[in-house]
Amino acid sequence: MNIKNILIEKANAAMLAAGIPEGTNPAVTQSTRAQFGDYQINGAMGAAKALKTNPRELAQKIIDNLDVSDIAAQTEIAGPGFINIHLKPEFLSASLEAANKDSKLGVSEHQPAKKVVVDYSSPNLAKEMHVGHLRSTIIGDSVVRALEFRGDTVIRQNHMGDWGTQFGMLIAHLEDLLNQGVDLENVALADLESFYRDAKKRFDDEEGFADKARDYVVKLQSGDAHCKKLWQMFIDTSVKHSEEVYQKLNVTLTRDDIMAESAYNERLSGVIDLLKSKGIAVEDQGAQVVFLDELANKDGEPSVFIVQKSGGGFLYSTTDLAACDYRSNELDVDRILIFVDARQGLHFNQVEITARKAGLLKDKTTYEPSLFGTMMGEDGKPFKTRTGGTVKLADLLEEAVSRATEKLANRDSGLSDEERSEIARKVGIGAVKYADLSKHRTSDYIFNWDSMLSFEGATAPYLQYAYTRVRSIFRKSGVDSNTLNAPLSIIEPQEKTLALKLLQLEEVLDLMISEATPHVLCGYLYELASLYMTFYEACPILKDDVASDVRDSRLVLCNLVANTLRTGLELLGIEVMEQM
Numbered sequence: 001m002n003i004k005n006i007l008i009e010k011a012n013a014a015m016l017a018a019g020i021p022e023g024t025n026p027a028v029t030q031s032t033r034a035q036f037g038d039y040q041i042n043g044a045m046g047a048a049k050a051l052k053t054n055p056r057e058l059a060q061k062i063i064d065n066l067d068v069s070d071i072a073a074q075t076e077i078a079g080p081g082f083i084n085i086h087l088k089p090e091f092l093s094a095s096l097e098a099a100n101k102d103s104k105l106g107v108s109e110h111q112p113a114k115k116v117v118v119d120y121s122s123p124n125l126a127k128e129m130h131v132g133h134l135r136s137t138i139i140g141d142s143v144v145r146a147l148e149f150r151g152d153t154v155i156r157q158n159h160m161g162d163w164g165t166q167f168g169m170l171i172a173h174l175e176d177l178l179n180q181g182v183d184l185e186n187v188a189l190a191d192l193e194s195f196y197r198d199a200k201k202r203f204d205d206e207e208g209f210a211d212k213a214r215d216y217v218v219k220l221q222s223g224d225a226h227c228k229k230l231w232q233m234f235i236d237t238s239v240k241h242s243e244e245v246y247q248k249l250n251v252t253l254t255r256d257d258i259m260a261e262s263a264y265n266e267r268l269s270g271v272i273d274l275l276k277s278k279g280i281a282v283e284d285q286g287a288q289v290v291f292l293d294e295l296a297n298k299d300g301e302p303s304v305f306i307v308q309k310s311g312g313g314f315l316y317s318t319t320d321l322a323a324c325d326y327r328s329n330e331l332d333v334d335r336i337l338i339f340v341d342a343r344q345g346l347h348f349n350q351v352e353i354t355a356r357k358a359g360l361l362k363d364k365t366t367y368e369p370s371l372f373g374t375m376m377g378e379d380g381k382p383f384k385t386r387t388g389g390t391v392k393l394a395d396l397l398e399e400a401v402s403r404a405t406e407k408l409a410n411r412d413s414g415l416s417d418e419e420r421s422e423i424a425r426k427v428g429i430g431a432v433k434y435a436d437l438s439k440h441r442t443s444d445y446i447f448n449w450d451s452m453l454s455f456e457g458a459t460a461p462y463l464q465y466a467y468t469r470v471r472s473i474f475r476k477s478g479v480d481s482n483t484l485n486a487p488l489s490i491i492e493p494q495e496k497t498l499a500l501k502l503l504q505l506e507e508v509l510d511l512m513i514s515e516a517t518p519h520v521l522c523g524y525l526y527e528l529a530s531l532y533m534t535f536y537e538a539c540p541i542l543k544d545d546v547a548s549d550v551r552d553s554r555l556v557l558c559n560l561v562a563n564t565l566r567t568g569l570e571l572l573g574i575e576v577m578e579q580m
């Protein structure tokens with residue numbers, strides 16, 4: 001259920017009946033303070049301005065036509081023409097009783113479902129996954145989970161970089177190692193970083209090696225069997241490295257979701273032919289170039305978008321144009337979401353404008369590069385190892401788990417060693433994920449172990465702990481939360497605030513889905529956990545003098561809080577535990 005949408009519909013009808021033109025924004029928002037009710041309809045002010053009438057009088061006309069008796073106890077006009085809506089406690093309790101019986105907590109499914117391509121993670125296979133791919137992987141994965149929870153059809157696409165010019169150098173180096181009898185997986189490719197470094201050194205220093213490398217790329221891209229075989233060996237090992245990281249990170253990507261750059265190879269020459277025939281791409285110093293006036297600089301010079309190199313080689317840009325065609329024209333999707341570093345913003349603008357002109361993207365498909373900022377170290381510079389190298393994701397995650405283990409070590413929980421290590425894993429990985437997901441996607445953020453692993457403030461450990469606290473009430477009460485089905489009565493103000501928050505999950509998910517911003521769900525879960533703590537202080541549950549109907553009603557609220565926390569954290573890809 002989405003209360004905001006219900007009110008928007010009702011407000012639209014009332015505004016129309018009050019003589020306000022169709023399409024006027026009703027401006028429905030959640031109230032920021034209890035004294036302003038639970039929601040507000042703020043559209044009277046804008047409409048009055050357009051109609052040149054008195055906003056308070058117009059607000060009154062809207063109220064006269066507003067049919068909210070089923071959900072609201074009271075409506076009133078405030079200030080210059082705000083309409084405050086106070087929801088009925090009985091409406092809240094009936095909605096929550098229904099949510100308590102529903103495995104999706106009352107969150108409905110999109111009708112009709114949208115078809116969405118989500119391009120995320122997408123590491124370059126020449127090297128090991130580094131922290132830059134952390135953001136794409138976990139932000140993308142949580143948006144995918146939320147889309148599916150709302151009933152949309154998601155096609156995951158891991159647009160791995162497996163086709164660039166570096167691959168000539170890598171397979172030439174690999175060939176030599178294999179000829180020397182070096183074991184492929186355990187030695188040659190055990191550490192992709194050093195393999196890359198060695199190959200690059202030979203490329204720069206060794207007589208004849210660079211020529212061979214260049215020759216091998218051309219051969220590879222034109223289908224030579226020997227080069228293809230070497231390439232495949234390299235790719236397989238590199239993909240295996242990524243899969244280990246995905247498993248540690250608890251993300252939903254599988255091998256079947258790989259739709260790498262190489263998958264578009266067959267389409268690339270067709271894309272260039274099309275751009276040339278439509279006069280969109282023109283020859284410039286031997287290369288094929290699209291000049292984009294739409295993105296001209298302040299001197300009026302068009303933006304330059306190279307789609308084919310002078311030697312005939314294809315580029316990252318060509319692949320992305322082919323991907324537009326495949327996704328929009330063949331898969332026929334409504335949305336394309338791409339989770340990628342903000343520094344690639346211009347590239348995707350160029351892709352979209354070119355693709356739309358060429359008909360590689362149809363009108364129905366929205367193209368949504370979802371850019372993210374950089375993960376920074378304490379020094380405010382991009383996150384690096386102490387010696388200035390790139391941080392491997394696998395190492396970072398290992399450190400997270402060992403720090404969580406240390407942190408949890410002196411808790412007297414009565415749990416076995418095995419249980420403890422499982423909990424430490426969930427806490428460590430969860431902490432890294434929540435710290436990242438809770439920041440606005442587009443901002444840079446500073447990576448800090450102590451704050452992300454803290455049990456206070458907006459962190460995964462705090463939320464995981466809050467979950468265990470709610471669950472412990474059920475252990476103490478002996479009530480089975482699965483069969484708990486008591487009537488709810490909302491009496492205390494803390495109960496009402498908590499009830500309203502619980503009913504806003506769908507609103508939050510819709511915002512997260514439409515803007516590809518998991519931080520709104522992170523913030524919501526933190527607020528929910530905090531409101532629960534306030535409720536718990538104010539409203540006794542298991543004390544002897546609490547009447548049984550009050551106790552059961554409060555237990556239903558507890559159950560909804562636990563299930564909402566668990567579901568919300570799962571949508572962020574963060575696991576919970578019963579005890580800590």
Ligand code: ARG
Pocket residue numbers: 119122123124159160161320323338339340
């Ligand atoms: N491989 C690229 C990188 O590591 C990201 C690819 C994003 N997706 C795309 N369709 N270009 O930066």
